[in-house]
Every structure is written in C-alpha cells, then in structure tokens.
Amino acid sequence: MELSPESPDFVTALARGIEILLVFSREKPELTLSEVSALANVAPATARRSLLTLQALGYVRSHGRRFVLTPRVLKLSASFLSSMNLQEVANQYLQDVVDQTGDSSSVAVLDSGEVLYIASVSSKRSVRLTAGLGTRYPAYATSLGRVLLAYLPPDRLDRYFAETDLRKLTEKTVTDPTELRAILAEIRAAGVASIQDELDYGVVSVSVPVFAESGAVVAAVNCSTSPSRISREEMLASRLPLLQVTSRQISETLRHNPALVHSVLGY
Incomplete structure (x- = not known):
C-alpha cells in the first residue's frame, strides 16, 4: 500500500x-539547524522542533x-535485524563463500x-571498498544493484531511471540510460551481473539474484574482490556456480522466514 502525503492517514x-x-x-556527521533545514527541505522552525x-x-x-546523532539510532536498525534474523539466514552461507x-x-x-x-562477511584481504550492515551504494554502478534492477517490473524500472541521477563514479561507470537498459536485459536473461572499476577503481564483483518461493527476486548475493587477484572474466566463470548454490541455500532458508520475505519484497 502506497500512501500519498496528501492522505489524512x-x-x-x-x-x-x-x-x-x-x-x-559520514560526510556530514555534525550539522547546524540551518544545515538540517536546508538538507531536509523543511522550514527552520520545523527542523528545530524535530531536532x-x-x-x-x-x-x-x-x-x-x-547537532549529531547518538548511538541510540542503532536501536532502529537493531529491531529490524533481530526480528528478521538476517545474520542467521545469510551469514553461514556467506562465510562458506568467503572460505x-x-x-x-x-x-x-x-x-x-x-x-x-x-548481511555481509568480509575477507581478511585488504580491499578498496568495504561493506557492512547498512552500507549503501548507487544501484546502477554495482553488480548487486544491477541484478535487482534487472528484475524490476517495467514501470518501476522506468521510475528508477526518471528519478536517478546517473553520475560517473569512475571513468568506466556506465551512465547512459539506453546502454544500462541493454545491460539489465542481458542480466535478466543470464541471471548474473558482473562489474569492474565502475563503483570504484580496484573493485570487481559478481552477483546473482535471490528468489522467494513465489519466484519474485527479493535480494541479491555477491562476491567482490580486487582485479589484481582475479580478472572479471575469471571471476564470472569460477564464482558463478558457487553463488548459484548460495542463492538457492538462502532462498530455501527464506521459505522458513516469511516475515523476512514480506519485509524485503516492499523494496
């Protein structure tokens, strides 16, 4: 159910x-009242009352x-993580991939x-970018994001392109909407996405979708490392079978966690 801001509810x-x-x-951990007002696009009086x-x-x-956030904000995400047992659902399988x-x-x-x-398990190797719970990256520049975009219904994909500022993060970042749509169509047909040096230099990754019992894609799972270790082509060939097994394992576990599926399907 989508509720418009004009609704009485x-x-x-x-x-x-x-x-x-x-x-x-991370870039703006401390803000003045006027900065909060401008960033949130609300009147200073409203920002003051809210703060x-x-x-x-x-x-x-x-x-x-x-003003600065306190550690108490972590309780908001902790409630979600504990109620959905995300670590228990995914981390055992992610650890197998890392091992x-x-x-x-x-x-x-x-x-x-x-x-x-x-959910995320890091290798012990030094990597260009690290990701933990709650980390966010632009979807169009990541293999995880491209998998998830590839399986969106056409109207939601159109809305994504209409609302997203496609910025070049490196010289290799694909930002042309027509080219991206073609890439997404290939990903949907193949069931796998791979990128190198598009989110940042020195990052190569491969991702596959995670399916709910209904057949809907609810998440994506990846491997990521440095291209100095392995090329994109080699990674795609060697990691794909393992990721497909991991995806099936997570999907099977999700059958016993319907609340988690209901939660992430909204995305």
Whole structure:
C-alpha cells in the first residue's frame, strides 16, 4: 500500500522526523539547524522542533550550535535485524563463500535507488571498498544493484531511471540510460551481473539474484574482490556456480522466514 502525503492517514511530523535523521551522513556527521533545514527541505522552525524532539528521545545530541546523532539510532536498525534474523539466514552461507574464494560476500536489497547491505562477511584481504550492515551504494554502478534492477517490473524500472541521477563514479561507470537498459536485459536473461572499476577503481564483483518461493527476486548475493587477484572474466566463470548454490541455500532458508520475505519484497 502506497500512501500519498496528501492522505489524512499520512503523519507529516513523523515523516519529517525520519527525514531529518537521514540527512546526517559520514560526510556530514555534525550539522547546524540551518544545515538540517536546508538538507531536509523543511522550514527552520520545523527542523528545530524535530531536532528538539529527537534530542528529548535520545536520538540526537547538541553541542554548541551543532547537532549529531547518538548511538541510540542503532536501536532502529537493531529491531529490524533481530526480528528478521538476517545474520542467521545469510551469514553461514556467506562465510562458506568467503572460505572457499577469499572474496568478500554480501546480500543486499534495493532501497530508494540504492543497494542496501543487509548481511555481509568480509575477507581478511585488504580491499578498496568495504561493506557492512547498512552500507549503501548507487544501484546502477554495482553488480548487486544491477541484478535487482534487472528484475524490476517495467514501470518501476522506468521510475528508477526518471528519478536517478546517473553520475560517473569512475571513468568506466556506465551512465547512459539506453546502454544500462541493454545491460539489465542481458542480466535478466543470464541471471548474473558482473562489474569492474565502475563503483570504484580496484573493485570487481559478481552477483546473482535471490528468489522467494513465489519466484519474485527479493535480494541479491555477491562476491567482490580486487582485479589484481582475479580478472572479471575469471571471476564470472569460477564464482558463478558457487553463488548459484548460495542463492538457492538462502532462498530455501527464506521459505522458513516469511516475515523476512514480506519485509524485503516492499523494496
């Protein structure tokens, strides 16, 4: 059910409070009232009331003129993680992938045009980018994201392209919508995506979809490493069979966790 902001059931104050929590980031961990107001696109008075309420609830702290999130915000994600048993569902299989390949391995879902990591096991090798629970990257520049985009219904894919700023993250990042659509069609036909140096230089990865019992794609699982270890072509050939097994294992486990499927299908 999609609720429009004009609906009488839509709680504007709650929505603004959540939006204000989301304007804080790694790049901007501390913000003034005016910066929060501008980033959240709300009036200064609204930003002030929201910040003071969040501060009273313990989610925000102020020092001088600046505001910063507190560790209590982790309770919001902790509730989801504990109720959905994400680690128990995926990490045992991801660890097997890491043990057999030396790559990192993750599971992600699609959220607001980005891939959102919901389970991840890192290799002990030094890698260019690391991903943990809650990490987000642009979907179009990742193998995980391209798998998830490839299986979107046509109307949702059209909306994605209409709403997404396709920026070059490296010289190799594909940003042309026509070319991306062609790549997504190939991924859907083959059931696998691979990228190299598109999200960042020195990153190569392969991903496959994770299916619910209904046949809907609910997530994607990947291997990622450095191209200095293995080429994109070699990785695609050697990791694909293992990832397909891992996908089936996670899918089978999801049959016994319907709440998790219902949760991620909304993405």
